[in-house]
């Protein structure tokens with residue numbers, strides 16, 4: 291069986307008239323002004339977009355023709371001359387795969403969200419080696435390996451960016467706008483991994499296209515088996531399914547000189563931002579590290595004017611479980627007087643500083659008090675945060691952000707907390723409750739110190 295990545299319709303898209311389809315990459319790029327890449331999983335949405343960008347940089351480098359109002363036809367002609375580099379199956383060279391591997395694994399190892407049979411935390415379970423994935427979805431799994439791999443068991447190592455950092459990119463009204471907004475060609479481009487499969491050592495300069503495409507795993511797909519089973523990822527029936535792969539660690543490629551165009555680095559330390567591991571920390575709801583990123587965005591990307599960005603965070607706990615999230619935010623440099631990003635970065639300090647968290651009511655034994663405090667921190671405050679988050683774009687886009695409105699969102703939570711912590715009737719009790727009710731965060735009074743703490 292053969293399967294060419296450039297001919298096969300594996301890429302999920304959504305047209306601006308809401309029609310969904312699967313297209314091949316060339317067709318996707320030809321129609322880029324009419325559609326968006328569409329995956330419910332942000333990992334795939336980003337990995338596929340990054341692959342398309344690498345593909346376009348490669349075309350630009352090889353043809354020497356610039357991207358102007360659209361994708362030049364010469365780029366498509368160049369791509370049509372390289373079919374041998376995009377074979378997923380068959381006996382010849384294969385796309386991002388390596389022959390001669392021996393560590394047999396189920397194909398589902400490529401997909402973080404599929405829990406295996408003994409993963410007792412999940413409702414949904416699959417059986418290793420008995421659950422298959424169609425070749426279309428295998429492409430998505432393979433495209434994740436340059437960006438979302440973790441180190442841990444079996445000598446597995448991270449990719450070129452090390453522990454997956456928070457990735458971000460600009461979102462426009464169509465894929466074409468996304469390409470234009472995110473375009474960042476760097477010379478010399480070098481060769482992508484599919485054209486020159488070599489792992490660059492971590493202490494040497496890595497060419498641009500190699501950095502964008504080098505997978506964090508060595509892998510090889512077993513041939514698909516015909517049958518009636520549904521693909522565990524897309525649910526389609528009737529396709530031949532891949533059940534097994536060879537999967538081995540890649541050499542250490544965590545490159546200290548590499549600066550990824552989709553990663554925002556802290557101006558002071560030159561290190562990326564990482565998603566917080568909320569599963570391991572016992573926290574719930576949203577990961578809140580994004581606010582620190584905003585001030586960096588305003589500082590370094592402000593000239594782009596009003597834009598929408600998507601952030602993609604990925605964290606894992608010893609490869610036992612993974613957590614992925616994404617967030618879209620509207621930003622406008624024009625309206626950022628008073629440094630909104632800075633104020634936002636201070637919000638979690640504001641939350642930590644509410645009297646609510648430090649409050650110790652009389653007559654409550656210390657264990658119970660500790661539990662209450664935890665519950666407040668883990669349940670109530672994130673709940674307020676999520677309400678704030680929903681309005682964050684409109685807050686940021688206002689002529690002058692109304693922080694009072696944001697602060698007021700805390701009051702209903704504080705009211706419930708006051709009732710919970712200080713039950714009963716009486717003047718003294720009322721006074722106690724009011725102390726909690728009015729212990730609102732005040733971001734303006736907060737010190738900048740700590741705004742960039744965390745990882």
Ligand SMILES: [Zn+2]
Pocket residue numbers: 423424425426427428521522523524525526
């Ligand atoms: Zn599938």
